[in-house]
Amino acid sequence: MVKKYSGFNLFVNSLSYNENWQKIWRSPQPKRSYDIVVVGGGGHGLATAYYLAKNHGMRNIAVVEKGYLGGGNTGRNTTIIRSNYLWDEAAQLYELSLKLWEGLSQELNYNVMFSQRGVLNLGHTLQDMRDIERRVNANRLNGIDGEVVAPKRIKEIAPLINISSSCRYPILGASWQPRGGTARHDAVAWGYARAADALGVDIIQQTEVTDIRIENGRVLGAETSKGFIQTPKLACVVAGHSGPVAALAGLRLPVESRPLQALVSEPLKPCLDTVVMSNAVHGYVSQSDKGDLVIGAGVDGYNGFGQRGSFHIIEHTLQAICELFPAFSRVRMNRQWGGVVDVCPDACPIISKTSVDGLYFNCGWGTGGFKATPGSGYVFADTVANDRPHRLAAAFDIERFNTGALIDEHGAAGVAH
Ligand SMILES: Cc1cc2nc3c(=O)[nH]c(=O)nc-3n(C[C@H](O)[C@H](O)[C@H](O)COP(=O)(O)OP(=O)(O)OC[C@H]3O[C@@H](n4cnc5c(N)ncnc54)[C@H](O)[C@@H]3O)c2cc1C
Known part of the structure; x- marks a missing residue:
């Protein structure tokens, strides 16, 4: 039964710390295995889990976060949202995101306070x-x-x-x-978390991925501070910690x-x-x-x-x-x-499969990834679910650092964020 809150109840509950507050997502213990484990409970990781469940019908998914949801850059940024990047590849990805922002509060049934x-x-x-x-x-x-x-x-x-x-x-x-414009950063994380949880995604906070187990070039799962979690697909969305997490799999990413x-x-x-x-x-x-x-x-x-x-x-x-x-x-x-x-050297993200089967990275958003949260989750979920790049993610494959097909938004748009 949904509790009704009168003004008096709100007053009493405000004095009871958070004891009587309704939880907006569950806090389950990790299961032994999942079809997909998303590492990182920032906006991008939570959006990825939401679109995996919503658009691809997957239900056996966990998001593993070493701290609390949105405690990384999602909760620390200045929330500028725009899509006016110079190069076609970047402009189309950020524009997908802006279009998703325009309907996000309705989509999640949660006010993300998007203000154009x-x-x-x-x-x-x-x-x-x-x-x-x-x-x-x-x-x-x-x-x-x-x-x-x-x-x-x-x-x-x-x-x-x-x-x-x-x-x-x-x-x-x-x-x-x-x-x-701008949006409310915490609300974006919480809105995606609530919606993902409602679709069955397990959101597991205070749990750090400490190692990645690989056998014959394939991911077997992740060692975490709460034990080993088996999974054939590990989707890493850990922003500033992408370098160290990639190193757990013996990979070196072109990110600083x-x-x-x-x-x-x-x-x-x-x-x-x-x-x-x-x-x-x-x-x-x-x-x-x-x-x-x-x-x-x-x-x-x-x-x-x-x-x-x-x-x-x-x-x-x-x-x-x-x-x-x-x-x-x-x-x-x-x-x-x-x-x-x-x-990243070209100020554009990496949304990519890696040389390890079942290991994916979405990172390199640098100073400007908040605006991309919905679009990034959308295309990354598609990439992970289908094990091939989404049409708008293809140009952001890690291979571009071998082929030289960089998308240089640093010099081009000439603006951070
Ligand atoms: C001061 C500042 C201002 C910014 N301003 C803007 C702006 O105006 N507009 C804009 O578009 N962008 C801006 N950005 C960039 C934007 O914040 C990021 O690109 C975006 O929030 C990244 O989201 P995320 O979900 O990938 O990362 P995060 O929110 O950082 O989430 C990554 C999560 O991974 C977790 N994690 C890391 N390692 C592990 C591990 N081993 N195991 C489990 N979990 C792990 C972290 O705890 C973290 O919660 C700004 C950033 C900062 C810092």
């Missing part, structure tokens, strides 16, 4: 503007919304922005994707793990209802529904697994934000944190 408030990518030099024009034209050829906007229009969209021509890097224009930081300010009255990103001054900002400014920039310049970063990056990021929004110079910052992002 639009994304501005600013240009500060003539070369920036040429790149922006090229990218917007390419996007439109791919059926993706976008326009090149002048400073006057940027000021209409974000009235507090500084469009003075006398600042260090004056704003010359921007790309504007109105369908871009870097710290990436974010900050939030004290809450302010609504003052910015879009996302503003600048690669030249190197910072980006949006305002959350709570009112805090959500701020970030680029990765720290070294490899590491500490979920923190160096102070000079914070300083550099805030310089950029104050240059774009002088009014924010008096805002106090509330919190700062870091995540570990898995960066």
